[in-house]
Amino acid sequence: MAESHRITQLILAFGDAGKYWGKGCSLEKQSGAIYVGETQVGLIFNPSWSKSTIVVSETFARLPVVYMHPYAEALIDQLKPASLALLDTYPTPTYVSSEPIAIQDAPIRYLSTHQINPAISSSAERFAPPNLIHSTTSAALMSYVQSLPRTDLKATLLLLPFPRIPKPAPKVLGRSDFSHLSEDEFQWSETMMNNVQKLLFVAVEEKSGSSWHTPANSKPTGSRSAPVDGGMYI
Numbered sequence: 528m529a530e531s532h533r534i535t536q537l538i539l540a541f542g543d544a545g546k547y548w549g550k551g552c553s554l555e556k557q558s559g560a561i562y563v564g565e566t567q568v569g570l571i572f573n574p575s576w577s578k579s580t581i582v583v584s585e586t587f588a589r590l591p592v593v594y595m596h597p598y599a600e601a602l603i604d605q606l607k608p609a610s611l612a613l614l615d616t617y618p619t620p621t622y623v624s625s626e627p628i629a630i631q632d633a634p635i636r637y638l639s640t641h642q643i644n645p646a647i648s649s650s651a652e653r654f655a656p657p658n659l660i661h662s663t664t665s666a667a668l669m670s671y672v673q674s675l676p677r678t679d680l681k682a683t684l685l686l687l688p689f690p691r692i693p694k695p696a697p698k699v700l701g702r703s704d705f706s707h708l709s710e711d712e713f714q715w716s717e718t719m720m721n722n723v724q725k726l727l728f729v730a731v732e733e734k735s736g737s738s739w740h741t742p743a744n745s746k747p748t749g750s751r752s753a754p755v756d757g758g759m760y761i
Contacts, residue, residue, distance in 0.1 A: 624655070
């Protein structure tokens with residue numbers, strides 16, 4: 528990344544959610560890249576229709592746990608966002624709730640550092656305890672929280688339902704793998720993706736200037752396992 532500079536609005540999209548969203552969103556030409564050593568981990572976009580800087584992360588290479596916090600901390604320290612929206616997934620098979628929820632009914636969920644915009648709370652459900660997020664996403668959110676006074680915090684995490692338990696983080700950082708760009712672990716509906724895109728921009732106090740469309744270069748992965756129905760409930 529370039530030298531440190533402060534931006535107003537930052538959208539971070541991670542993993543399977545970031546990859547699928549990025550392919551269907553008109554992000555235009557890539558404006559930068561983020562490397563860990565020689566491994567490309569993130570892509571930076573500044574689309575003409577938005578004031579936000581957009582980073583799509585961990586689509587070519589997944590970070591080992593030991594790299595997650597340093598990577599997220601460096602990202603927040605370099606870009607210094609005033610407001611932050613994050614996109615990732617939550618596994619519906621292990622989501623703990625008071626009643627079982629089938630994957631087709633699983634909602635977008637959210638976490639926020641401040642009073643949530645009603646447009647978000649009316650379209651998504653809160654990501655509730657005792658559920659936890661263990662990923663670079665949570666490291667980025669915590670790094671942001673530590674970077675500003677509590678009264679200045681404006682961060683919202685949006686989570687798409689994912690029908691399988693994700694694979695554990697790798698033990699070592701591998702090379703960037705560009706061979707599976709057309710394959711997606713899960714293909715959310717166009718309606719849900721347009722909804723989450725709208726909420727991402729609401730979270731940074733902006734109106735989305737583009738619609739999301741199902742990408743033509745998307746197909747299910749060859750090794751997809753059957754989704755697990757329902758979830759954990761107590």
